[in-house]
Amino acid sequence: MPELPDVEYYRIYLTATALHKTIARVEVRAPRILEGVTERRLRSVLAGRAFQSARRHGKYVFAAIEGGEGGWLVMHFGMTGRLSYFKDIGDDPKHDRFLIGFENGYFLAFVNQRKFGHVALAMSPEAFAEAKGLGPDALSIGREEFAVRLGERRGGAKATLMNQKVLAGIGNIYADEILFRAGVHPKTPVNTLDEETLGTLHAVMGDVLHTAIAAKRRCEDFPGSYLLPHRHEGGVCPLDGTPLETITISGRRTYFCPTHQSDERE
DNA sequence: GGGTTAAACAAAGC
DNA sequence: TTGTTTAACCC
Structure with a gap:
């Protein structure tokens, strides 16, 4: 956690x-x-x-x-x-x-x-x-370096975000949150993401982390539009009520919204 | 061979 | 229940 x-x-x-x-x-x-x-x-x-x-x-x-x-x-x-x-x-x-x-x-x-x-x-x-062998800290890494480090990987988006050697600090919960807010399917291979999407991912990552740090200090007070409060059995997408889907990635329970995080492999 | 992923493992409370 | 390590897998 x-x-x-x-x-x-x-x-x-x-x-x-x-x-x-x-x-x-x-x-x-x-x-x-x-x-x-x-x-x-x-x-x-x-x-x-x-x-x-x-x-x-x-x-x-x-x-x-x-x-x-x-x-x-x-x-x-x-x-x-x-x-x-x-x-x-x-x-x-x-x-x-x-x-x-x-x-x-x-x-x-x-x-x-x-x-x-x-x-x-x-x-x-x-x-x-x-x-x-830790990668740069997720809060300090710049957009350029972020794009370069992810660009040379061929794993899925979630697995790569959680890889501490790529960048350090992201775990299961926030990987799901970042991908949800960026509209990226967790299994999308990162080397297929274009420059614009990588930029979005980097910006969203910063937003999510800063918001979460602030929320920690205000007793778990996360915005309602966040995936986090809905990340449980029977949870629905906070944007449109679509039931969240769960899959397993690297043995980890992964929650995502099938309408807002399209599978770009298809 | 290096990157990637699945499986194994750690400990304790329910 | 999850991060890390280890083993097995794939070009």
Whole structure:
């Protein structure tokens, strides 16, 4: 579930709550989520330091560690996850897998019910993205580069949008939303899209992501014309009431409107 | 061989 | 329920 807009919200949340506060303790409650780092190492890197700033690339949040050797804490939320800043350790959220305690007595928890998330360390967001082979962030990529990167692919539109190596940040939900608003069938091979459609797709992607980030901060308040609120069993197209169709793409449930997203392969 | 896709996997709640 | 990894597939 946490795709770019959700993760951007976590970045903002971390920035608002956890910067410039000296870290007093670190506790890993589910070692499984650690990726290439031990609890002992995390402690030695974080204890006595503070986070300086936070960034995001795709579905990853990075928190800069000031002082010491520097470096960045990296978090990925998997299917289910969020951050929670709270005061009383007795009020710790369910499924908190990684806890950072500050000297002011507050805690920042990495909440991850299904433990599909990851916590890691990196030299920089750039180095991490490079090592992972991530494409440019979906919110920063320009129209030109977007068109070039998609143009050289031959996969379906949805699969390509979700491919983190092509561009980073789009998942199942927002891929459906973007294609719906752009009127593109999810299986359309991207290398058959003309320049104009690619431009539309890029513009729509930016609109959808910005709208979603704003909606996250206003408690799931999405425009009625969006596919998202109708993306369920028996849902209908918000534009004309056509029953939405569902297909499976790469094992993912895909919702689309058969009248507004024509199949260009035919 | 490289790009693409389907299948397998991770964990927990219902 | 979904993102990532792995295996199998296709020019």
